[in-house]
Amino acid sequence: MYQLLFFVFAGAAVGFAINLLLQRHPIHSALSLIGVMASLASLYLMLGAEFIAAAQIIVYAGAIMVLFVFVIMLLNAGEEERTQRSRFAKYLGLPLILLLVTSMAAVIYRQVPQDAMVRFGDFPGRTADIGRRLFLNYLLPFEVVSIVILVAIIGTVVLARKDSETEGPGKAVVSEK
Amino acid sequence: MSPLMVLFALAKIVVILLVLLTVVAYAVWFERKLLAHMQCRWGPTRVGPHGLLQPLADAIKLLTKEDLTPSEVFPLVYLLAPFLSLVTALLAFAVIPFGPETRVGGMDLFQIADLDIGVLFILSVSSMGVYGIALAGWSSNSKYSLLGGLRSSAQMISYELAIGLSIIGVLLLTGSLSLRAIVENQAGAYWGFLPRWNIIPQFAGFVCFLVAAIAETNRLPFDLPEAETELVAGYHTEYSSMKFGMFFMAEYANMVTASCLATLLFFGGWHGPVFGPAILQALLPLLWFSLKVLFFLFLYVWIRATLPRFRYDQLMAFGWKFLVPLALGNLVVTSLVLAIRWS
Known part of the structure; x- marks a missing residue:
């Protein structure tokens, strides 16, 4: 159950983050960022860090992102236009990201012993x-x-x-x- | 957790939700009736005795009306906004205790969940509630809606600060964020007759909380986001049928939450004289709690019937130049007194 929830929220966080980049309209991107914040808060909550989770929602999702949305609404920012200028990003972007993620994962995997997985309520915050x-x-x-x-x-x-x-x-x- | 417990918890959630939705529906009736009498009118009288079936008729009307979606809206966000509003409004009730801890089969009857961070949970949920209104205003793609949404986001950010700061005084007195612990701390009486409610040591905090709560729920005299005389209907101008109904329900649910919170934090929750046989002793706290919440709902309507609407700059100036300093001053004085008492 716990692992299932972890993957649901972790997947949601990553999904929202990717959606944030893909969306063209600033408001949709801002909404995705709120989704990322909320998923992170859920992950904190699952670790037992209730206060951090609540602070994450109140400060980031509830105050900072409201200001973002407010400014986007106030300026009435339109959809951004895609430019296909950077050939470097087009062809090398994805491989480089994958390289970065795998190298980070490898380092973390080597540093942390096998059974040191963080479990529910590890941070009685x-x-x-x-x-x-x-x-x-x-x-x-x-x-x-x-x-x-x-x-x-x-x-x-x-x-x-x-x-x-x-x-x-x-x-x-x-x-x- | 055994399957029976899960079933019991689900049943509890359903019952509390049904009661809450009924209260929300009748809050509308209560407001219309009270407002009418304060203005020497009758209010709803046609549907049922004293118009008591009016909420039912309204619900049927809202559900069966044609659901229009203007052609120039941003569909996904337009659809999401009313749901967001209603869900955040209802979610706050998960941590509100209605009565003393009464365990039946290991489950608490009068509260869905007693979180350690109850107060913070309500604050965080209510801070998410602003998105419903702001996004509704933006996605409707209409000038009146947009102005309503803009006003509401600025207003809610400003007054959220005042609410948070005004509650800290109570938290200092209690030393806990759990709503149940806060209420338990207000049991008993000073000198045998004056109830130990937080309103007495925290009067400034209470005034600040009450005003900020009215602004936070977008009620008169702070209902700038939907000021009818200037913005048609503000953020929900372009909404019809049940989508409009959801905003309406969210607003009244927020009113009920704010009333519950004022009761729990400052008016001793369910504490009151308890006497008689066992069954009466079990039910009286619920009665006291409901009566106190009803008092605050009455206050909402009373204020609406009495005060004219603020101008927007007045609203902002009042929030930042009066309420926030008042709450900060209250915080400093409270911590000083507590520090002296402890040392």
Whole structure:
């Protein structure tokens, strides 16, 4: 049962990811990406990492992807046109991908012993434990990450700001266009 | 899990779903009737006594109407959107406990699943609910629908933040994300008469939650995504028949979820005076829970009958400049008090 579910969700994740590349319309691609996120969350859930699964859905599928969809809707982006320019990608793309995947699989297969398959509930990620780890063992990385995010937020605000008063006449013309 | 248990669990899911759908249908009747009386009208009176069979008539009407699909829509997404809306709305009920733990044959009667992350589950499901509305607006390929969808995605992202932050205060008091644990934590009374409901220490959080929940369910005065006076019917303008009905059901199911959540998080869930013989003792908690949920549904209609609709910029400014700071302040004060108490 567990293995069946694993293959269902893993297959769904890969299928959605391939569909993401094949679709021409940005909204359809965005929807496929949501599918990938949801399948990943299901896989986390099967490992017993409930909190991570919920965070994956809330943050990625529920917030970030909503913004993606919002922007695509707002800009009313149309279908992309296929160009057949890159002959390199056309003929060598698939073999190279296969090579990459097989080499990765070979390395992982050699590194991990046979019976070390991850099973259901291997990560008893109770929310309280995660919180304790974050705020006791990994406090510094946690705070550093939050400061990095804060810097990014401030950067966005500065970039997106309408500067009407502070700028010279030349720049005001640019912003009017 | 034995096959009998699986069967029992399935039966439980079916029963809860049927009850929920009935509640949703009668929430529409309740709203129409109440709204009418608040505006000195009668509301539905023709079908059955006091119009009590009106929901049934509405359902038959919706099911038998012609299902039109405009020619310029994006078919797959257009079809997917109402399902997404309804499924996410109904899914939230999987973790809502209706009464105290009552085990029959090892199965809990009044809750489908007691997850460790109950609150997060509801938040994640409701955050997926926005796609139903946003995609309906986009795939209809009509200006009114698109505007409705755009408004709804921006609105829901903003108010989701406020909801999440306002709940954290309750979570801090309880120390658990399980809805059952949160309700159990509110048992008893202060000084023998004042119930230990979370609304008392978390009043600011409650106000923030209530306002944000109304915005999150797209109800008046925050129903900008379907503002009739400016957008025809907003995101579901191009939908007809049962597809429209599914959006309608999803909206009312979301209202019921929000009411249940407010009851569970802030109003002590099923706690209330329990007395009498054993059978009464088993049923009274259910009654208290239903009455509290009914109170919140009443509040929804009351607010709708009282307040005019916000402007869109007012809505955004209110969410970001008032609700989010209020919730953050509440969070800081709550953690400070708890830290002082623990040390």
